[in-house]
Amino acid sequence: xxxxTDYGYPIRPVYGPRDIEGIDYGxxxxxxxxxxxxxxxxxxxxxSRMWTRRMTAGLGSSRDANRVLKKYRxxxxxxxxxxxxxxxxxxxxxxxxxMARHENGVLGWPGSSLLEFEELMEDIPLTGQSITLxxxxxxxxxxxxxxxxxxxxxxxxxxxxxxxxxxxxxxxVFGQTxxxxxxxxxxxxxxxxxxxxxxxxxxxxxxVGQHFQESGGNNAQLLAxxxxxxxxxxxxxxxxxxxxxxxxxxxxxxxxxxxxRFFEEIAxxxxxxxxxxxxxxxxxGAKSEKSCQLLIAxxxxxxxxTYQQPLNNLVRCAIQTLxxxxxxxxxxxxxxxxxxxxxxxxxxxxxxxNTQHIVAVETGAAEVVDPLAGSYFxxxxxxxxxAAAYRILGEIDARGGLVAAIEQGYIESxxxxxxxxxxxxxxxxxxxxxxxxxxxxxxEEELFRIPIQEVEASDSAAIARRMADxxxxxxxxxxxxxxxxxxxxxGKGERFNLMPAIIxxxxxxxxxxxxxxxxxxxxxxxxxxxxxxxxxxxxx
Amino acid sequence: xxxxxxxxxVSMIGLxxxxxxxxxxxxxxxEAGFEVVYLGTNQTPxxxxxAAIEEDVDVIxxxxxxxxxxxxxxxxxxxxxxxxxxxxxxxxxxIPPAQAERLLARGVARVFPPGTSGETIVEYLAAQGRxxxxxxxxxx
Numbered sequence: 001x002x003x004x005t006d007y008g009y010p011i012r013p014v015y016g017p018r019d020i021e022g023i024d025y026g027x028x029x030x031x032x033x034x035x036x037x038x039x040x041x042x043x044x045x046x047x048s049r050m051w052t053r054r055m056t057a058g059l060g061s062s063r064d065a066n067r068v069l070k071k072y073r074x075x076x077x078x079x080x081x082x083x084x085x086x087x088x089x090x091x092x093x094x095x096x097x098x099m100a101r102h103e104n105g106v107l108g109w110p111g112s113s114l115l116e117f118e119e120l121m122e123d124i125p126l127t128g129q130s131i132t133l134x135x136x137x138x139x140x141x142x143x144x145x146x147x148x149x150x151x152x153x154x155x156x157x158x159x160x161x162x163x164x165x166x167x168x169x170x171x172x173v174f175g176q177t178x179x180x181x182x183x184x185x186x187x188x189x190x191x192x193x194x195x196x197x198x199x200x201x202x203x204x205x206x207x208v209g210q211h212f213q214e215s216g217g218n219n220a221q222l223l224a225x226x227x228x229x230x231x232x233x234x235x236x237x238x239x240x241x242x243x244x245x246x247x248x249x250x251x252x253x254x255x256x257x258x259x260x261r262f263f264e265e266i267a268x269x270x271x272x273x274x275x276x277x278x279x280x281x282x283x284x285g286a287k288s289e290k291s292c293q294l295l296i297a298x299x300x301x302x303x304x305x306t307y308q309q310p311l312n313n314l315v316r317c318a319i320q321t322l323x324x325x326x327x328x329x330x331x332x333x334x335x336x337x338x339x340x341x342x343x344x345x346x347x348x349x350x351x352x353x354n355t356q357h358i359v360a361v362e363t364g365a366a367e368v369v370d371p372l373a374g375s376y377f378x379x380x381x382x383x384x385x386x387a388a389a390y391r392i393l394g395e396i397d398a399r400g401g402l403v404a405a406i407e408q409g410y411i412e413s414x415x416x417x418x419x420x421x422x423x424x425x426x427x428x429x430x431x432x433x434x435x436x437x438x439x440x441x442x443x444e445e446e447l448f449r450i451p452i453q454e455v456e457a458s459d460s461a462a463i464a465r466r467m468a469d470x471x472x473x474x475x476x477x478x479x480x481x482x483x484x485x486x487x488x489x490x491g492k493g494e495r496f497n498l499m500p501a502i503i504x505x506x507x508x509x510x511x512x513x514x515x516x517x518x519x520x521x522x523x524x525x526x527x528x529x530x531x532x533x534x535x536x537x538x539x540x
Numbered sequence: 541x542x543x544x545x546x547x548x549x550v551s552m553i554g555l556x557x558x559x560x561x562x563x564x565x566x567x568x569x570x571e572a573g574f575e576v577v578y579l580g581t582n583q584t585p586x587x588x589x590x591a592a593i594e595e596d597v598d599v600i601x602x603x604x605x606x607x608x609x610x611x612x613x614x615x616x617x618x619x620x621x622x623x624x625x626x627x628x629x630x631x632x633x634x635i636p637p638a639q640a641e642r643l644l645a646r647g648v649a650r651v652f653p654p655g656t657s658g659e660t661i662v663e664y665l666a667a668q669g670r671x672x673x674x675x676x677x678x679x680x
Binding site for chain 2: 087088090091099100102103106107172176177178179215216306307308339340341342343415416419420423427433436437452455456457459460530
């Protein structure tokens with residue numbers, strides 16, 4: 001077996017004082033709450049603010065997802081909720097689209113209109129907990145509009161609502177694809193971020209490094225990618241949108257994936273805090289200390305959840321949750337023991353939430369900040385992953401930044417090579433996974449059959465029918481007026497902010513397919529990304 | 541090179557955009573000598589069958605990341621309708637056992653769950669060649 005990190009650093013059998021000789025406590029670590037924030041942002045850690053313990057929800061209809069959210073609240077998920085779009089609404093097409101009718105409500109929430117958001121949030125407050133909505137970049141502008149619109153309808157003050165509903169355009173470059181073009185995603189992301197900053201909305205935008213790692217990227221690559229994303233996004237918001245950097249930094253947060261190599265995962269998060277703090281000061285001239293503190297949420301790794309002997313995944317999930325907690329983070333959402341099979345069953349969801357509750361209240365891990373600081377091994381790992389990440393970051397910079405590196409195919413081949421390498425390591429048994437390439441058992445010896453969450457085709461069809469009927473029953477004149485304004489605004493150049501027109505259209509119950517279709521058309525694209533349906537509006 | 545002379549499709553189906561598994565398998569198969577036609581994402585069953593006919597492939601391989609699997613049923617129907625009964629459809633990915641059994645009964649030739657070794661996949665696919673060139677034209 002190879003004693004080496006996933007980014008190629010050979011681990012020695014023992015570490016000692018000589019391994020941390022060059023470290024200067026004040027310069028490289030600092031107390032918790034002090035620059036460079038290697039040890040975290042809060043002097044008292046979780047004693048002053050516990051991490052948000054949540055599960056990602058979304059499956060079936062909006063009403064189904066609403067029931068699940070209420071159940072999660074009963075299961076102790078009170079700090080914040082997290083919902084992910086289904087594939088259809090992620091693509092910004094509607095449930096009645098020909099490509100959609102078999103996939104509505106698969107893998108997420110079919111949130112392609114304000115109606116769906118109202119159903120999702122029925123009897124659930126928008127305030128008093130964080131609202132996190134995930135799933136692709138283009139629909140994120142709509143998610144922000146849903147929140148603004150529903151807050152207005154309910155009479156909630158927008159400034160009382162916090163969470164994260166938007167997502168960077170990079171999420172869908174890493175091992176997943178998107179039907180909307182990158183430049184459109186980028187424009188919408190800058191629009192929504194600018195809108196958040198200028199209106200002082202307490203909403204964050206996810207820079208989802210998790211996808212990169214779940215698609216096979218290693219820890220050092222992940223750090224380089226996360227920093228490049230921040231550099232690119234902050235740079236554009238400052239330079240193209242004329243925003244102040246310290247204001248811009250109220251927007252991004254990182255969603256990082258945490259695997260089973262316990263110490264390496266903790267070192268990665270510590271290095272990320274330090275690297276960002278330095279970049280904020282040195283590259284962007286941060287004036288506020290807050291701007292040097294990158295908010296980090298953790299997703300335990302779905303990739304590590306095995307199909308074989310799925311109960312073993314409970315153990316993996318516990319180790320990863322403990323690593324995420326010790327690393328220091330603002331929120332954790334867990335993969336589930338049935339991740340390699342289907343969407344989380346109620347049992348699997350409960351086990352994942354309980355895993356977090358056990359780590360939070362029983363282990364003592366939440367009582368002391370950054371408890372592994374000063375460990376010869378962990379400090380060495382923190383330095384090593386940082387050094388390796390700076391090398392990759394240098395390479396990305398030399399190519400002209402992340403967008404340029406993506407256009408040159410550099411990131412895609414980096415990821416592809418890494419995923420293939422990880423597969424080969426399993427094949428050659430250089431990495432062992434219990435139940436898969438080590439101590440495997442024949443299927444008939446599996447002693448426990450986990451419950452499987454079924455996804456019925458009839459549910460998808462029902463969601464499609466409901467969408468078609470509801471669409472036909474809407475008052476079309478106000479929707480068409482909104483579509484015209486949106487079309488006009490979308491023709492006013494890259495920097496003209498579309499959020500006001502999108503919010504107006506969402507309030508009139510225009511759908512994701514309609515809103516994105518009109519924007520696409522104004523940009524010279526086909527109304528429908530699949531070229532299957534025509535624009536229903538007279539836009540001139 | 542076990543795969544020499546065998547041509548196959550590796551594709552996602554429908555809106556599934558999780559490409560990592562498909563890409564890893566495509567690389568593995570190319571290295572084993574197979575001729576891989578990688579269709580990528582947003583492929584409807586009709587598009588996959590059209591590609592299978594045009595490319596005259598020996599096998600259709602679908603990578604699937606959690607679904608209700610209706611699109612695979614549609615694909616199987618279309619394969620049959622177009623007289624491609626000599627082209628096995630195999631799939632891999634996050635497919636629960638009950639679905640795997642149903643798909644096998646429905647006509648899928650093999651289901652490769654997560655954790656399947658590359659050797660297993662290569663050996664199975666290497667046995668699926670139709671000896672192209674010698675085979676009769678497929679369409680009526």
